Amino acid sequence: MEHIDVVVIGGGQSGLASAHALLRRGLRPVVLEASGRAAGSWPRYYDSLTLFSPARYSSLPGMPFPGDPDRYPHRDEVAAYLTAYAARLDADIRTGHRVTAVRRGDGGFEVELASGGLLAARAVVAASGTFGRPHRPALPGLETFTGTLLHAAEYRRPEPFAGQRVVVVGAGNSAVQIAAELATVARVTLASRAPVKFARQQILGRDLHFWLQRTGLDTAPLGGLLREPPTQLVIDDGRYRAALGQGxxxxxxxxxxxxxxxxxxxxxxxxxxxxxxxxxxxRPDLPYLAPLPGALDAAGNPRHREGIATGVPGLAFVGLEWQRSLSSNSLRGVGRDAERIARCLAAYLARR
Known part of the structure; x- marks a missing residue:
């Protein structure tokens, strides 16, 4: 069995930021990515997706996002950036390695792979994101619906829906963006439990993210104080509010x-x-932690405090929504959380 300092599960933005932080602490992580490319879920998002934060606020530690810093990068640019970031890291990144289970083992953990392989790790970082676990609410009658039913994770482009009657459920950024895009070719209703709440993308000539950083709201450690995430605001340059206003x-x-x-x-x-x-x-996509007592609650969500597992020494998380702050699961913020868990894991391993 191969013995490893730290196994990082997931090779997207969270896993790459974790590998960078662990390397800075003198540890030798192995990053296990299920897909064939170290770019996380970005290549699988819908075709028109662009970041809501400018390039200058959308990079991982040690490598600025290339090009005009004030533009809003497209999905494919983000995927290319992550691939280039992985290539520059002096880390052991193994693509095509899907983790199926993590268990306690002698001196740490046993990490089981879909291929049948088994790795021994002194510590584990779960950085597999959420894209693999779309939330499908139990809306009445959905099981009997005979039309096309899909989650936003399966949506790619509007053309297949041309001329159709479409209902988009949700009130967040993706819901509004997809509904407005579909409305260019179909008759669309955005169905939500409450009205959409907007945030202006530009305030006094500056992008919203400038003000979030200037005021400290972007990095304030509020995650541990929230019983549940606050209502998501839709970041808008005026187009989406106008589209909804026009019906x-x-x-x-x-x-x-x-x-x-x-x-x-x-x-x-x-x-x-x-x-x-x-x-x-x-929701957090962590089925491989189910065999690890104390790692997940009854709903399959991680038990942690600011990314450090509360009941499993040596286990940490990166990339959770509101893990520590507003920016925790974003390109601009994941590096800060990764640095914190790397510091904690390095101290934990030094004591063993």
Missing amino acids: VPDRRPVFTGAEEAKVVWADGTREEADAIVLATGY
């Missing part, structure tokens, strides 16, 4: 049911629908 798409409360090819609205109206898109977010 393209329109916004309604979430339907109360679905019956075969119809949705039932709150007023009792039944309407034919060709497709329902669930832009309802994601």
